[in-house]
Amino acid sequence: MSIFEYNGSALVAMVGKNCFAIASDRRLGVQLQTIATDFQKIYKIHEKLFIGLSGLATDAQTLYQRLVFRHKLYQLREERDMKPETFASLVSAILYEKRFGPYFCQPVIAGLGDEDKPFICTMDSIGAKELAKDFVVAGTASESLYGACESMFKPDMDAEELFETISQALLSSVDRDCLSGWGGHVYVVTPTEVTERILKGRMD
Amino acid sequence: MSASQSVKKIIEINPYMLGTMAGGAADCQFWHRNLGVKCRLHELANKRRISVTGASKLLANILYSYRGMGLSVGTMIAGWDEKGPGLYYVDSEGGRLKGTRFSVGSGSPYAYGVLDSGYRYDMSVEEAAELARRAIYHATFRDGASGGVASVYHVGPNGWTKLSGDDVGELHYKYYPVEAEVVEQEMAELPVT
Numbered sequence: 001m002s003i004f005e006y007n008g009s010a011l012v013a014m015v016g017k018n019c020f021a022i023a024s025d026r027r028l029g030v031q032l033q034t035i036a037t038d039f040q041k042i043y044k045i046h047e048k049l050f051i052g053l054s055g056l057a058t059d060a061q062t063l064y065q066r067l068v069f070r071h072k073l074y075q076l077r078e079e080r081d082m083k084p085e086t087f088a089s090l091v092s093a094i095l096y097e098k099r100f101g102p103y104f105c106q107p108v109i110a111g112l113g114d115e116d117k118p119f120i121c122t123m124d125s126i127g128a129k130e131l132a133k134d135f136v137v138a139g140t141a142s143e144s145l146y147g148a149c150e151s152m153f154k155p156d157m158d159a160e161e162l163f164e165t166i167s168q169a170l171l172s173s174v175d176r177d178c179l180s181g182w183g184g185h186v187y188v189v190t191p192t193e194v195t196e197r198i199l200k201g202r203m204d
Numbered sequence: 205m206s207a208s209q210s211v212k213k214i215i216e217i218n219p220y221m222l223g224t225m226a227g228g229a230a231d232c233q234f235w236h237r238n239l240g241v242k243c244r245l246h247e248l249a250n251k252r253r254i255s256v257t258g259a260s261k262l263l264a265n266i267l268y269s270y271r272g273m274g275l276s277v278g279t280m281i282a283g284w285d286e287k288g289p290g291l292y293y294v295d296s297e298g299g300r301l302k303g304t305r306f307s308v309g310s311g312s313p314y315a316y317g318v319l320d321s322g323y324r325y326d327m328s329v330e331e332a333a334e335l336a337r338r339a340i341y342h343a344t345f346r347d348g349a350s351g352g353v354a355s356v357y358h359v360g361p362n363g364w365t366k367l368s369g370d371d372v373g374e375l376h377y378k379y380y381p382v383e384a385e386v387v388e389q390e391m392a393e394l395p396v397t
Contacts, residue, residue, distance in 0.1 A: 008348070032310060032348040178348040200382060202373035204344035204351030 001031060003104050004125075008179030009041055009054035010141035012149060012170055013110040013120045015134060016162035019190040020118040022050050022110040023170045025141070026183035026198075028057055037182040037203065045071050046081040047194065049111035050187055051091070054139035055125065056104035063103050066094060084111030084119040088129055095127035102126050106138040116191040141180045144173035163188045163197070171201050214355050218243055220363040221259060221283035226309035227276035227296065235277060239263045256283040256290030260300060268298035278308045282359050289359060311343030311350035318342045329358055333367050341379065344372040 010025040028039035042052040043064050051067065053060035070090060074082050082090070088109050095103060102125045110120045122136040123129050130136065134153050137145035148169040157165060167186055174181035184199030213225040215236040221243070225232040242262050246254040254262075260281040267277055277296040284290070293301045293308065305323055307315040318339040327335070333356045340354040354375060356367045 029348060034346050034348060178351070200377070202351070203376040204372045 004055050004106075005140050005179060006031060007055070007057040008177075009057075009139035010145060010170060010174045010177065010180035011041060011052040011054045011106075011108045011138040012145050012166060012173075013052065013108050013122075013136050014149070014153065014162060014166050014169075015118045015120055015132075015155075017156040017158055018116055018118070019159045019162060019188065020110045020112070020120060021159075021162045021166045021186060021188045022052055022108065022120075023166045023184060023186040023199075024052050024054075025139075025170070025174050025180040025201075026185055027180055029179060032178070034182060040185070042185060042187060043068075045087060045111075048116075048189065048191075049082065049084050049087060050109075050189065051087075052108040052110075052138070054106045054108070059103040059105045063094070063105055063107075067091065070094070084109060084113050087111065088119075088121050088123075092123055092127035092129050095123065095125065099126055108136055108138045110189070112189065112191060139180060141173045141177035144176045145169065148173045159188050159190050159195070163195070167197075167199055171199060175202055211352065212355075214357055216364070217259070217281075217283075220253070220285075220359070221256065221281065222357055222359060222364050223263075224280045224282075224308060226278035226312075231275050231277045231296070232279060235263065235266065235275075236279070238266070239281075253285065255285040255287065256281060256292060257285075257287075257302075259283065260290075260292035260294055264294045264298065264300035267294065267296050270296070271298050280306050280308060282364075284359050284361055284363070307339065307343075309343075309350065311340075311347035314346045315339040315343040333358065337368065337370065337375070338379070341372050341375045345376065 008027055008029045013022040022042055024041040026037055026039055027034055028036040042050055044050055053064060071082055091107055104125055106125060108122045113119045120136050121129055121131045122138055135149045137149060152165050152169050163186060170184050181201055182203050183201050186197045186199060188195045215223045215225060217223050217236055217240040223236040239259060239262060243254045243259055267275060275296040279294050281292045281294060291303055293303060293306045305319060307319055322335045336356050337354050344350045351372060353369050354372050355369045357364050358367050
């Protein structure tokens, strides 16, 4: 089993009309054994910027702690929050620093940039950025997620419809992956509010 | 990756004998069907049904002869013969064990935990079926490679009957219903001044 499949994860982010949604599964496993069903994979950087980290759980937690540290320093120096595009470049640089001994993580970044324009991107474990206008996926269930998102996505969905779409895409994809699932966690972010929801999924 | 949620893992060898599937699906399906053929030939040659002891030994001997060639079979042969109920564990390493309760497969340690703590020799059929269902459910919860449907069969003097086939996704919420969360902080509109 590859090191990226040791803990198991599924992440997806989607763009809607003036909003975005980011969703993850809730399983923490050690190869085939499930240890926890409430493991957090999506973290808030600031009110309009979220990062999901898939892959090895210990690297995801450490990377998150380093990113929070860098963002807090940025806030102190610049006296404002980081833009999502800038944050993505920061994550990319931090990952490439470890080019020959990388963090075994694949991040999914989602935020509202200037004029609340939704921004999503993903990267590989050494920082290669992939921007997308519609959706990005990561984790052990990524192949299923690509298929589900490609068929279910429509541009310019509102927050309600976006929540339904991303939830169905996530749940149907993780049901085909034995290493991810055991529930779902969805954040839907608009310029005025952040809604966090837990999904009831198959617990096998 | 799961190929199917609805794989039949209990194989009907004949109307009074069942085999369970763990390991390689093709190996289990083929060799169980082959065992069914051999059991029928025994009936025709000897004018009586084969015992569970005999059937399990037939299978174990075949698997032993293929030892080291990569067959993957972990199975339980359950049946009813003149001596009463019989349960044997047979695997592709060539092992064969008689016993009163077994659990097989990657999820077996989790099932054993529930099975061993709840088992009594004098359980009723309903109690035993519910214990088996829970053992399978708990294995599917903890083991990534287990899931789908929990099938329960009963083997009696007149052969086997299927008691239930429950989707474990629904079993979870039946055993552990979602409780309404205590709301700590609720968003409310500020009064307009």
